Amino acid sequence: MDRLLTISQSPHISGRHTVRKLMLGVILALIPAFVASLIFYGKGVIIVTSISILSCILFEFIIQKYILKSEVRITDGSAIVTGLLLAFNLPSNLPWWIIIIGSLVAIGIGKMTFGGLGNNPFNPALVGRVFLLISFPTAMTVFPKAQGWKTPYIIPLDEIDASTGATPLALIKEGIKSGKSIVELLEINDLNYSDMFLGNIGGSFGEIAAFALIIGFIYLLIRKIITWHIPVSVIGSVFLFAGLLWIFSQEGHTIISDTLNINLPVIKFKDASEELKVFHMADPLFHLLTGGIMLGAIFMATDYVTSPMTPKGMIIYGTGIGVITMLIRVFGSYPEGISFAILIMNGFVPLINRYIVPKRFG
Amino acid sequence: MSSVVLYTIISLSGLGIAAALMLFLAAQKFKVYEDPRIDQVEHELPASNCGGCGFPGCRNFAEALIKAEDFEGLHCPVGGNETMNKIAELLGKTAVTQDPKVAVLRCNGACEFRPMVNKYDGTKTCSIAAALYGGETGCEYGCLGYGDCVEVCKFDALYMDADTGLPVVIDKNCTACGACVKECPKNLFELRKRYKKDRKIYVACMNEDKGGPAKKSCSVACIGCTKCVKVCTFDAIIMNNNLAFIDSELCRLCRKCAPECPTNSIIEIGFPPKKEKVVDDNTGQTTTALENQTNEENNKLNNIPEN
Amino acid sequence: MLKTFLKGGVHPPENKLSNKSKIKDLPVPQIVRVPVLQHLGSPAKPVVEPGNQVKAGQLIAKNEGYVSSNIHSPVSGKIAKIDDFIDSSGYKRKAIAINTEGDEWLEKIDRSKDHINEFSFSPEEIINKILEAGIVGLGGATFPSHVKLNIPRGKKAEYLIVNGVECEPYLTADHALMLEHGEELITGIKLLKKALKVDKALIGIENNKPDAIKHISALVKNTDGIDVYALKIKYPQGGEKQLIKALLNREVPSGELPVDVGVVAFNVGTTFAVYEAVQKNKPLFERIVTVTGKSVKNPSNFRVRIGTPVSALLEAAGGLPENTGKIIDGGPMMGKALNDLNVPVTKGCSGILVLPENESLRKEIQPCIRCSKCISVCPMGLEPYLLMGLSQHNLVDRLETGKVLDCIECGSCSYICPSNRPLLDYIRSGKAEVSKIIRITKQ
Known part of the structure; x- marks a missing residue:
């Protein structure tokens, strides 16, 4: 035989997973949520998503090729996932230039400064999102009212008040400050649970449709792209923590004393004007279905690079995210806190990886 | 206004003095005696921490030199005989010369x-x-x-x-x-x-x-x-x-x-280049020819592409 | 619910191409080269010289030290030379070359095909016969069997585990053996039970061999103390520690041996060799080898003399395919790539796998994306990604605390890695580095 034999160490075969296939899997899992947001928010969704993805790919290409002068790896699909997830965290009427700034921050600061895929300590899409949220608070928190395909991308100035709105979380948070109860607030703002579940609410267009995100979660589990640990521990801890607070709130008190005939105490606190107030809080289901919990728990917190490596570590990380999110939602000044919670817990990941080791055999 | 400045100065200086005192006491309490010659010897060594002497770093080698009875088997290949002689002089011992x-x-x-x-x-x-x-x-x-x-x-x-x-x-x-x-x-x-x-x-x-x-x-x-x-x-x-x-x-x-x-x-x-007779190193002509050759080689070696 | 081990594991495509092939006798080759180191431990010392006439089964190299093994001539003929020759280790090592003349075996060997069930040997006699016959673990580890059978003082074996798992893809040698030599296998188990003084023997067979499970179960139906278990298909179930976990739910502690949890495990091939050595006086100079690969014309199982060149096996299986890229001694997960077609078959060689060119090259290495798949598949509960990094930076202390020495080198981590990172390469080198330092400090 004149051909030379190849020599290498065992194993001589490799599995079916590749980085590209994993990224493609994540993209496929996001499609239901994308379709749902198209139904509610129309063409703005396509515009924002394509600008975000294209600019992420472009920035990654430019940085790898001309600044780092390293191998160009845009084909691994991670820039597409970052762009997609960044877009999912934006309002569907965000001006194009803000999206490009967000992509630049996500790819440039969030990812490439640390050495690209695999080395970034913080989730790049969230770095971009939080940067935009702090820099452009109004643009980032005013969402168009869902009008289906006809929802305009650019809303005429004179229609802004009529055709935009806030998220249910923001509405409730503002409402509680004015002393109204949750039941009243839900009625005033015409909010119901089936709309929340299907996605007919205000919010970043990727986070609204809880059911679509859950379909994506099931797909990811079946394809073994992620494990259940992080999403379940985030959702579980949000549910438990919110439930615990809710039991001692006015709303929880009313329902529990009505149904179970138990009289639990209600938390009372003094506000800035030294006035004694009753603690109002929405129930745990409301907290799960609104805001970014589903998107965050299933797609953002599970980002491979920025999440812990061991199952035990993942549960600690997920629980941390859930608790911090609820702390920000209930006691903080922002109505929503999952982005911050994930970024904070990202910072703990190296520590978790160092001290939580898998159970050794034997 | 002036009282604010005064209080600030007093309180900050008080804090500073207290902290300095604590640091001083701690330094006194936890002081470890180190042979001052270690620093001197280490200063003479090339500080490349290459491990060529068989010790993990230059400081460890310096400690070993001070402890050693004689310098048998202790040699810094980077500094060479020159360094070893200097250290020997410093410590009042004799260096064992080794060919580079x-x-x-x-x-x-x-x-x-x-x-x-x-x-x-x-x-x-x-x-x-x-x-x-x-x-x-x-x-x-x-x-x-x-x-x-x-x-x-x-x-x-x-x-x-x-x-x-x-x-x-x-x-x-x-x-x-x-x-x-x-x-x-x-x-x-x-x-x-x-x-x-x-x-x-x-x-x-x-x-x-x-x-x-x-x-x-x-x-x-x-x-x-x-x-x-x-x-x-x-x-x-x-x-x-x-x-x-x-x-x-x-x-x-x-x-x-x-x-x-x-x-x-x-x-x-x-x-x-090989000649019939063995080349005499002391003749000027051959030496220059040789130098040219080695220089050329060195130049070649210096133009290595970085990779 | 089938039994299996819990932690980690992968399921590569099985590709058992030769599982319908009967065991064929490979013709005795013209020349055999018998390496003196075919086992774990110190090399055997040649006791013959060039020019000597030997018969098949005659001792040609004697064990040196306790952990070593006898080596017997696989053919009859004349010793040609004792020289360094490249073997499956990839290096030139001492081997005895024998020119074949006829096929004459030692008189004491029973060459009939009759199955001898009865025996009246004492445990010591059995162990002695196994030692004499040069039997080593035929599953691939090649650990001398007599060492395993001598239970250290103060320890006691409760169970004998017989490993018919064959979890490596492609390989079918053990499968064929179980189907064709079931009775002998059972006698071999009885012999080992006697030698170990244990009452219970468990045979573990993966569920992808239903015919073997059925056959062996039928054979042991009326025998007390031998049970057959079907196991869920999962690599590396054939690893000793994983199999013990799967069958008995006992974990061998880090750094200890199976006998510490009261178990001794043998491969089915070894068990069959024990039968032949004790009942037929036949030393270990033949073994069953699978020759397989998608491009191989007739993937089959052969009974092969030790020392036969790999090229002869490939010839018998239909010749070397034109597009061959890699030839592996063993299975695709743990086998060793060969760089020469004249490498001799040794005691530990369970298969020759031919991979076509397009399957033999590694894929491009990409950065680690920390997907933690390596952790989830590691059967030993290690962190391969971390051990690789530590090994690259030579951080020996942390490698040691990261239990790098527990690694069984199954290759699951490198197999699963989506970035095609050579995790096991670096872990292996880290392991070598740590054991080197431990050896130095012990002295």
């Missing part, structure tokens, strides 16, 4: 001499490849060419030659720290006595196979023919396991052996 050394690669199996017999597709480091098998060529003693030695050299004294696939020692940078000697899984590096003008004559082969197989796997392999042993007048060449070895302590650079070698496995470096 230089690392030499005992393999000349460039791609053109050593045909490939298989294709390696594993991780491209020498240690991992050597743990798996003998190498891409028929010679299992030769250089693997993945450059672990270049990685480990702290003095930029090694680079991989793209044409031959072998590492090259840059003599002027080499400090004989021995890192490459330890790293090479095939034990191809040897620390040899450094002759003037970096002249070298050595057997560039480690192949212990018998003549036939050795020659088959590499055309410049030592085939153990013992011709060089017979011609050497200083008993500097030893033949062991079908492999010749020139002892650099005994060798007098007479260059008789090199032309005898049928496979050109004895390498001469830094010599002027």
Whole structure:
């Protein structure tokens, strides 16, 4: 035989997973949520998503090729996932230039400064999102009212008040400050649970449709792209923590004393004007279905690079995210806190990886 | 207003004084006595922390020097005799002088001499490849060419030659720290006595196979023919396991052996072109010719592309 | 619910191409080269010289030290030379070359095909016969069997585990053996039970061999103390520690041996060799080898003399395919790539696998994306990604605390890695580095 034999160490075969296939899997899992947001928010969704993805790919290409002068790896699909997830965290009427700034921050600061895929300590899409949220608070928190395909991308100035709105979380948070109860607030703002579940609410267009995100979660589990640990521990801890607070709130008190005939105490606190107030809080289901919990728990917190490596570590990380999110939602000044919670817990990941080791055999 | 400034000054100075006092007391309490000579000796050492002396770092070596009864076996190859003499003077002891050394690669199996017999597709480091098998060529003693030695050299004294696939020692940078000697899984590096003008004559082969197989796997392999042993007048060449070895302590650079070698496995470096008579080093003309040659070589070595 | 081990594991495509092939006798080759180191431990010392006439089964190299093994001539003929020859280790090592003349075996060997069930040997006699016959673990580890059978003082074996798992893809040698030599296998188990003084023997067979499970179960139906278990298909279930976990739910502690949890495990091939050695006086000079690969014309199982060149096996299986890229001694997960077609078959060689060119090259290495798949598949509960990084930076202390020495080198981590990172390459080198330092400090 004149051909030379190849020599290498065992194993001589490799599995079916590749980085590209994993990224493609994540993209496929996001499609239901994308379709749902198209139904509610129309063409703005396509515009924002394509600008975000294209600019992420472009920035990654430019940085790898001309600044780092390293191998160009845009084909691994991670820039597409970052762009997609960044877009999912934006309002569907965000001006194009803000999206490009967000992509630049996500790819440039969030990812490439640390050495690209695999080395970034913080989730790049969230770095971009939080940067935009702090820099452009109004643009980032005013969402168009869902009008289906006809929802305009650019809303005429004179229609802004009529055709935009806030998220249910923001509405409730503002409402509680004015002393109204949750039941009243839900009625005033015409909010119901089936709309929340299907996605007919205000919010970043990727986070609204809880059911679509859950379909994506099931797909990811079946394809073994992620494990259940992080999403379940985030959702579980949000549910438990919110439930615990809710039991001692006015709303929880009313329902529990009505149904179970138990009289639990209600938390009372003094506000800035030294006035004694009753603690109002929405129930745990409301907290799960609104805001970014589903998107965050299933797609953002599970980002491979920025999440812990061991199952035990993942549960600690997920629980941390859930608790911090609820702390920000209930006691903080922002109505929503999952982005911050994930970024904070990202910072703990190296520590978790160092001290939580898998159970050794034997 | 003035009272605010006054209170600020008083309180801050008070804090500062208290903190300073605490630090002072702590420093007194936890003070560790250290021989001041350690610092002095360490200052004399090259501070490269290369481990060439056999100690983890220069400070550890300094401690060992101070503890040692005499300097037998303690030598800093980077600083050389000059440094060791200075330290000996400082500590009132006598240094054991050692000839300066230089690392030499005992393999000349460039791609053109050593045909490939298989294709390696594993991780491209020498240690991992050597743990798996003998190498891409028929010679299992030769250089693997993945450059672990270049990685480990702290003095930029090694680079991989793209044409031959072998590492090259840059003599002027080499400090004989021995890192490459330890790293090479095939034990191809040897620390040899450094002759003037970096002249070298050595057997560039480690192949212990018998003549036939050795020659088959590499055309410049030592085939153990013992011709060089017979011609050497200083008993500097030893033949062991079908492999010749020139002892650099005994060798007098007479260059008789090199032309005898049928496979050109004895390498001469830094010599002027061979003449009928033995060249006299003291004649001016030959020296300049030689310098030109070595300068050229050095220039060549300095123009290494960074990679 | 089938039994299996819990932690980690992968399921590569099985590709058992030769599982319908009967065991064929490979013709005795013209020349055999028998390496003196075919086992774990110190090399055997040749007791013959060039020019000597030997018969098949005659001792040609004697064990040196306790952990070593006898080596017997696989053919009858004349010793040609004792020289260094490249073997499956990838290096030239001492081997005895024998020119074949006829096929004459030692008189004491029973060459009939009759199955001898009865025996009246004492445990010591059995162990002695196994030692004499040069039997080593035929599953691939090649650990001398007599060492395993001598239970250290103060320890007691409760169970004998017989490993018929064959979890490596492609290989079918053990499968064929179980189907064709079931009765002998059972006698071998009885012999080992006697030697170990244990009452219970468990045979573990993966569920992808239903015919073997059925056959062996039928054979042991009326025998007390031998049970057959079907196991869920999962690599590396054939690893000793994983199999013990799967069958008995006992974990061998780090750094200890199976006998510390009261178990001794043998491969089915070894068990069959024990039968032949004790009942037929036949030393270990033949073994069953699978020759397989998608491009091989007739993937089959052969009974092969030790020392036969790999090229002869490939010839018998229909010749070397044109597009061959890699030839592996063993299975695709743990086998060793060969760089020469004349490498001899040794005691530990369970298969020769031919991979076509397009399957033999590694894929491009990409950065680690920390997907933690390596952690989830590691059967030993290690962190391969971390161990690789530590090994690259030579952080020996942390490698040691990261339990790098527990690694069984199954290759699951490198197999699963989506970035095609050579995790096991570096872990292996880290392991070598740590054991080197431990050896130095112990001295």
